[in-house]
Structure formats: structure tokens, C-alpha cells
Amino acid sequence: MKICIIGASGKLGTYMVQHALDRGYEVVGVCRERSVSKLDKFKDRITIIPGATNDRQVIQQAVTGCDGVLTVLIPWGIQKYSSGTAQAVLDFAKPGARLIFSCGWHITRDGKDIYSRSFKALLKASILIGKLLRAVEIDDQEEACRRIFNSSTRWTVVRGSDLEEGESQGLPVWSRHVGDPILASNMTRRVDFALFMVAAIEDDSLIHEAPAIVGCSTASALVHAAHM
Numbered sequence: 001m002k003i004c005i006i007g008a009s010g011k012l013g014t015y016m017v018q019h020a021l022d023r024g025y026e027v028v029g030v031c032r033e034r035s036v037s038k039l040d041k042f043k044d045r046i047t048i049i050p051g052a053t054n055d056r057q058v059i060q061q062a063v064t065g066c067d068g069v070l071t072v073l074i075p076w077g078i079q080k081y082s083s084g085t086a087q088a089v090l091d092f093a094k095p096g097a098r099l100i101f102s103c104g105w106h107i108t109r110d111g112k113d114i115y116s117r118s119f120k121a122l123l124k125a126s127i128l129i130g131k132l133l134r135a136v137e138i139d140d141q142e143e144a145c146r147r148i149f150n151s152s153t154r155w156t157v158v159r160g161s162d163l164e165e166g167e168s169q170g171l172p173v174w175s176r177h178v179g180d181p182i183l184a185s186n187m188t189r190r191v192d193f194a195l196f197m198v199a200a201i202e203d204d205s206l207i208h209e210a211p212a213i214v215g216c217s218t219a220s221a222l223v224h225a226a227h228m
């Protein structure tokens with residue numbers, strides 16, 4: 001199995017590289033030129049392609065021959081970074097490849113997610129401040145996901161809760177809609193977010209799903225498990 005990790009040098013990306021190597025996958029990683037050294041501990045075991053993740057030539061080269069593509073969707077800058085990255089992956093991944101994308105709970109596929117007032121207020125403020133500072137385009141991440149949802153590829157969009165560092169607790173649990181009781185704890189270990197992304201490559205039940213995830217040892221997940 002050969003996979004590509006786009007955004008490999010970030011926190012989530014680095015964990016995904018480790019999980020993928022643990023599974024014996026051949027790994028190609030894409031990251032910004034200035035961040036290549038962040039992958040030093042893997043440099044003899046993976047192929048690194050430096051470049052911006054919305055550079056179509058970079059993505060075309062990186063995903064060639066890959067059975068799976070894991071993409072960290074991030075909306076930095078005001079350059080349509082998320083939608084450019086997603087579109088390049090959708091255009092150049094080989095037909096039939098598993099495509100897994102990361103984002104946050106704020107992305108909704110069908111409008112049936114229920115968000116708290118504080119979550120909505122924080123999101124609104126983040127969109128506004130991000131735009132004013134020309135630092136982040138959260139609505140472009142939404143556009144990226146719209147394109148993914150409308151594509152005929154074998155996609156999964158993994159929607160992360162708030163994240164924390166720490167030892168792995170195991171594969172997160174998930175639900176289709178934010179607001180479902182199982183998700184109430186709103187916390188996942190980043191290492192386990194990465195685990196979910198990598199495990200999704202071989203989990204066909206997640207094709208065309210946008211799972212909202214939460215840590216399997218959180219209070220809300222445990223309460224749900226006790227009632228099963």
C-alpha cells in the first residue's frame with residue numbers, strides 16, 4: 001500500500017506518518033520547503049516532496065501511484081489554500097484511491113449538525129478576525145469540503161473535535177452529526193485523530209461519510225458505550 005500525506009510536517013501530519021509507517025505503508029509526504037527538517041526523524045523511511053500543498057504540480061507528482069491520500073486541510077492565508085489543495089487531490093489522485101481529508105466540527109455536510117451558541121459565536125469571530133488579519137480563510141475550508149462532498153471519488157472527511165496532546169487512547173468513536181450525545185465531551189487526542197485518518201484508508205464503511213470524532217475514553221463516549 002502506497003499512501004501520500006499532504007501536510008506531513010504538522011502535528012497531525014507527523015502523527016499520521018508514524019501510524020502509516022507502523023502499518024507498513026510506503027509513505028510520500030508533502031510539506032513546505034521550510035518545514036522539511038521537521039520530518040528528519042523519518043527521512044530515511046519516507047519520500048518527501050517539498051512544496052505548497054495547493055501547488056497542482058507538486059500534488060500531481062506526490063499522489064501518482066498512491067492507493068490512499070491523507071490531506072490536512074488548513075485554511076492559512078488568503079490564497080484559497082484549502083480549496084486549491086483539495087481540488088488538486090481530487091483531480092490528480094488515481095481513480096479508486098481512498099481520499100481522507102481532515103477538518104473541524106464546524107464543517108457541516110447536510111446542515112443537520114447542532115452547534116452551541118458559544119461555538120457559533122467563536123466561529124463567527126474567528127472568520128471575521130481571520131479575514132481582517134488576512135491570516136486565515138475559514139470559508140475556503142468550507143468551499144474545499146463542498147467540492148469533496150460533490151465529487152465522485154472515494155472520499156471521507158474526518159471532522160475533529162477540540163484537540164489535546166497525550167498518549168494514545170485508541171481509535172476515536174464517531175457520529176454523523178455534531179450535537180449527538182456521544183460527542184458531548186468535544187475532545188480528542190491529536191495522535192488518535194491521526195489514527196482515525198490512517199485507519200479510514202482501509203475502512204470502506206467510511207466512504208462518503210463525514211464522521212465527527214471524539215476520544216474513545218471521554219466521558220460522553222463511555223456513557224454511550226455503557227448504554228449499548
Ligand SMILES: NC(=O)c1ccc[n+]([C@@H]2O[C@H](COP(=O)([O-])OP(=O)(O)OC[C@H]3O[C@@H](n4cnc5c(N)ncnc54)[C@H](OP(=O)(O)O)[C@@H]3O)[C@@H](O)[C@H]2O)c1
Pocket residue numbers: 007008009010011012013031032034035038072073074076077102103104105159160161162163190
Ligand atoms: N487545532 C485544533 O484544535 C483542531 C480542531 C479540530 C480540527 N482541526 C483540524 O486538524 C487539522 C490540523 O490541525 P492541527 O492543529 O493538528 O495542526 P497541524 O497538524 O500543526 O497542521 C498545521 C499545518 O498547517 C501548515 N501551516 C502552518 N502555517 C502555514 C502557512 N502560513 N501556510 C501554509 N501552511 C501552513 C503546517 O505546515 P508546516 O509544517 O509547514 O508549518 C501544517 O501542515 C486541520 O485540518 C484542522 O482543521 C484542528
